[in-house]
Amino acid sequence: MNTKFETIQLEQKGDFAVLTISREKSLNALNLQVHTELHACLSTLKNNADKLRGLILTGAGEKAFIAGADIVEMSKMSSQEAFDFATLGQQVSLLFEELPFPVIACVNGFALGGGCEMAMSCDFIYATQTAMFGQPEVKLGLIPGFGGTQRLAKLIGRNKAKELIFTGRNIKVEEAKEMGLVVKTFETKDEMLAAAVTTLTKIGMNSPLAVSVAKRVMNEGCDLTIEDGLKVEAKYFGEIFGTADMIEGTTAFLEKRKANFNN
Ligand code: HXC
Secondary structure, eight states: OOOOOSSEEEEEETTEEEEEEOOGGGTTOBOHHHHHHHHHHHHHHHHTGGGOSEEEEEESSSSEEEOOBOHHHHTTOOHHHHHHHHHHHHHHHHHHHHSSSOEEEEEOSEEETHHHHHHHTSSEEEEETTOEEEOGGGGGTOOOOSSHHHHHHHHHOHHHHHHHHHHOOOEEHHHHHHTTSOSEEESSHHHHHHHHHHHHHHHHTSOHHHHHHHHHHHHHHTTSOHHHHHHHHHHHHHHHTTSHHHHHHHHHHHTTSOOOOOO
């Protein structure tokens, strides 16, 4: 895997990898180069998915996860360039969803605008006590462009999302947790990263195939009508039957031993 990038770092630790946005001086703001590198990196991970069981996304330093899209760069963009920039960022956000293993966003400090949007495209969010979320784009005469108008509404409900996007107000971690945006909170960044590894390790002991199919069914099905969502669920439930993981999992139960999905 090519792990040589300038604005991001990919560090593989056994079955897991930590992807860090590394523009600390600009509070890890997302410019075109970050998105281009993220796109290349996530495409490679997707094509080599058998080598990994989970990914952690975080920001360099203590102050910010990602303080949004790069305002300096955006301020010079034409309408067409802005469209292309939003489209590239959206493709990156979809790649996080398409990775066939869990992705945990570990949010330290500011997760604003595009930062909040990238966190929301991960499977779930862990955050430190200093984390701050928000979609402040309207304060800049902009709207969210990396999926915020859609994913925030789906995650916390349309009206609560409207209140946050229209006011552009930042919310502290307690409120983000209460809204269901954040799953767990931690005192320090190190504690959070260690907990994310523990969670991925626990998930990694389950059938990787079943976890990836559950992720796919939930991503594909959650926005459909209940009837259509249930059809997607039944389709994949049927397809998973007869797979090596399903045979190992059920056989291990019947033989009263722990399943070993590492073959
Ligand atoms: C470019 C940024 C930046 C950003 C911070 N910096 N956020 N540069 N783009 N989004 C830079 C600052 O200019 C400064 O550089 C350095 O990082 C440190 O930031 P400070 O402002 O000095 O720190 P502080 O006073 O602690 O304030 C932190 C902050 C503030 C509250 C996070 O920086 C801020 O409000 N940033 C913008 C947040 C925002 O509006 N995000 C949404 C962007 S729009 P210098 O060189 O001066 O030291 C967006 C759209 C997504 O995300 C969709 C696009 C398609």
